[in-house]
Amino acid sequence: MKNSREIMEILEAxxxxxxxxxxxxxxxxxxxxVARYVKMRAAGQAPERRxxxxxxxxxFLPKIEELVVRSHGKIRADVVHRRLTAIGFTGGERTTRRxxxxxxxxxxxxxxxxxxxxxxxxxxxxxxxxxxxxxIGGRRTSLWCAWLAWSRFRVVIPVWDKTLxxxxxxxDATLRRxxxxxxxxxxxxxxxxxxxxxxxxAVRNPEIVEVGRHYGMTIRTCIPADPESKGxxxxxxxxxxxxxxxxxxxxxxxxxxxxxxxxxxxxxGQEVNARVHRExxxxxADMLAEEGVRLHPLPxxxxxxxxxxxxxxxxxxxxxxxxxxxxxxxxxxxxxxxxRFHGEELIVTAVGADGTAWEAARHSRGAPGxxxxxxxxxxxxxxxxxxxxxxxxxxxxxxxxxxxxxxVSWLTEAAAAGTRRIKPKxxxxxxxSKLYSAAEVDRALGTAAVTGRFAEKDLISILDYQVGLPQxxxxxxxxxxxxxxxxxxxxxxxxxxxxxxxxxxxESENI
Numbered sequence: 001m002k003n004s005r006e007i008m009e010i011l012e013a014x015x016x017x018x019x020x021x022x023x024x025x026x027x028x029x030x031x032x033x034v035a036r037y038v039k040m041r042a043a044g045q046a047p048e049r050r051x052x053x054x055x056x057x058x059x060f061l062p063k064i065e066e067l068v069v070r071s072h073g074k075i076r077a078d079v080v081h082r083r084l085t086a087i088g089f090t091g092g093e094r095t096t097r098r099x100x101x102x103x104x105x106x107x108x109x110x111x112x113x114x115x116x117x118x119x120x121x122x123x124x125x126x127x128x129x130x131x132x133x134x135x136i137g138g139r140r141t142s143l144w145c146a147w148l149a150w151s152r153f154r155v156v157i158p159v160w161d162k163t164l165x166x167x168x169x170x171x172d173a174t175l176r177r178x179x180x181x182x183x184x185x186x187x188x189x190x191x192x193x194x195x196x197x198x199x200x201x202a203v204r205n206p207e208i209v210e211v212g213r214h215y216g217m218t219i220r221t222c223i224p225a226d227p228e229s230k231g232x233x234x235x236x237x238x239x240x241x242x243x244x245x246x247x248x249x250x251x252x253x254x255x256x257x258x259x260x261x262x263x264x265x266x267x268x269g270q271e272v273n274a275r276v277h278r279e280x281x282x283x284x285a286d287m288l289a290e291e292g293v294r295l296h297p298l299p300x301x302x303x304x305x306x307x308x309x310x311x312x313x314x315x316x317x318x319x320x321x322x323x324x325x326x327x328x329x330x331x332x333x334x335x336x337x338x339x340r341f342h343g344e345e346l347i348v349t350a351v352g353a354d355g356t357a358w359e360a361a362r363h364s365r366g367a368p369g370x371x372x373x374x375x376x377x378x379x380x381x382x383x384x385x386x387x388x389x390x391x392x393x394x395x396x397x398x399x400x401x402x403x404x405x406x407x408v409s410w411l412t413e414a415a416a417a418g419t420r421r422i423k424p425k426x427x428x429x430x431x432x433s434k435l436y437s438a439a440e441v442d443r444a445l446g447t448a449a450v451t452g453r454f455a456e457k458d459l460i461s462i463l464d465y466q467v468g469l470p471q472x473x474x475x476x477x478x479x480x481x482x483x484x485x486x487x488x489x490x491x492x493x494x495x496x497x498x499x500x501x502x503x504x505x506x507e508s509e510n511i
Contacts, residue, residue: 010037056091057099060084068103123294125149126182131237134245136255144170145236151287152277156240156265164192165306168211169357172302176356180295181215189221214303216296243268302357307349308340325371328361330378400426403438406446419454
């Protein structure tokens with residue numbers, strides 16, 4: 001069997017020479033081969049089509065087709081070969097496998113479903129689906145992936161769970177991000193949306209029906225395994241997971257916090273909505289501006305009935321649920337939030353000034369008497385020691401603290417030691433600064449603070465001692481110098497010098 005290139009060379013040689021034998025010499029083949037391909041071309045047949053040859057298995061083709069149809073294309077070739085061998089087939093298993101594969105291909109071609117492209121209209125359809133998100137701190141996350149079918153505008157929101165309140169919050173955030181409400185929302189058949197199927201009819205969850213009624217939108221579900229209705233949302237999930245979930249393909253680093261994942265999802269949405277879509281040849285953000293005029297207006301307040309019970313945030317940035325105090329972000333002080341339990345977790349939902357609902361806090365269930373506090377909900381204190389630094393409130397206190405850091409240390413330590421008559425002693429220090437320098441009094445106060453001397457006469461005693469010390473560097477004992485008096489002054493004791501020795505002869509004469 002010649003390949004396509006060789007057949008074209010044979011036909012080209014015949015067109016050039018007009019002779020079977022001459023073309024055969026140029027193409028390097030038999031002249032009967034040239035004649036066969038030329039006749040096939042003249043008859044309108046494909047020259048590269050393989051000519052069927054009679055095979056030993058052809059007599060068993062009806063039986064093979066029967067077995068394939070009865071099994072709906074599921075039967076294995078080795079099972080067919082055993083059946084054929086039992087009824088007289090003497091060929092090899094390789095021939096059977098090739099023939100069974102051809103029969104299965106013909107069966108699938110006859111049973112194949114033909115899909116019609118889904119032609120959408122602006123302002124009608126919003127779709128959402130779920131994708132497996134990255135793990136943060138060993139905990140699984142999910143990605144809410146929504147898109148407008150006409151403009152291809154995508155919204156990706158990370159969440160911790162897929163409960164009905166979370167779906168409501170994500171749906172509200174999506175609608176506010178696109179700036180309106182479409183006529184229909186299409187999703188999968190999960191228990192939060194479809195509670196049951198009766199005679200092939202999906203039974204809606206009454207709570208999700210209330211959510212759709214609040215926003216003026218009809219929520220529908222896809223037909224299972226139907227690419228016509230699920231293709232768009234599944235493509236959004238696939239693209240989001242490829243760009244957001246760390247894998248060996250994209251070499252993304254693990255997310256350290258949930259806030260980092262939220263920021264990555266926002267950046268992903270801005271990126272995909274700002275680039276030209278492959279099918280529409282337009283940017284989704286530009287098409288959303290056109291589709292926005294076909295969307296219904298949003299209600300001012302989100303559907304909060306699914307968020308739980310309302311709670312008022314106290315001045316200490318906590319709420320009370322079943323006798324237990326839970327912290328929330330300090331920005332929510334003196335506002336209203338919604339709290340609900342999901343398993344062993346408390347989920348707190350807040351509504352922003354623009355009406356967007358968002359998860360404000362999530363805590364493990366606590367016990368009465370043991371508040372559950374998250375330090376991230378409170379602003380950082382840059383200088384905690386400043387709260388313990390003395391601040392003057394009167395002129396006398398200001399005059400004392402102006403002496404220097406020694407005065408500050410003395411007041412702090414004296415107060416901690418429960419010293420009596422602190423104010424008179426402070427006034428005494430101010431008076432002493434008029435007799436001595438302020439630096440000398442501050443030095444004495446620092447020494448008193450370090451040594452813990454806060455009695456009546458301790459300050460003046462320390463001051464007199466420090467003032468009486470010689471100026472300059474003090475002499476201290478070391479390995480090379482000792483403060484012990486030496487004996488060099490006694491080295492000449494008991495000896496006399498020639499100049500001072502008495503004249504014995506003269507004295508004897510006087511005697």
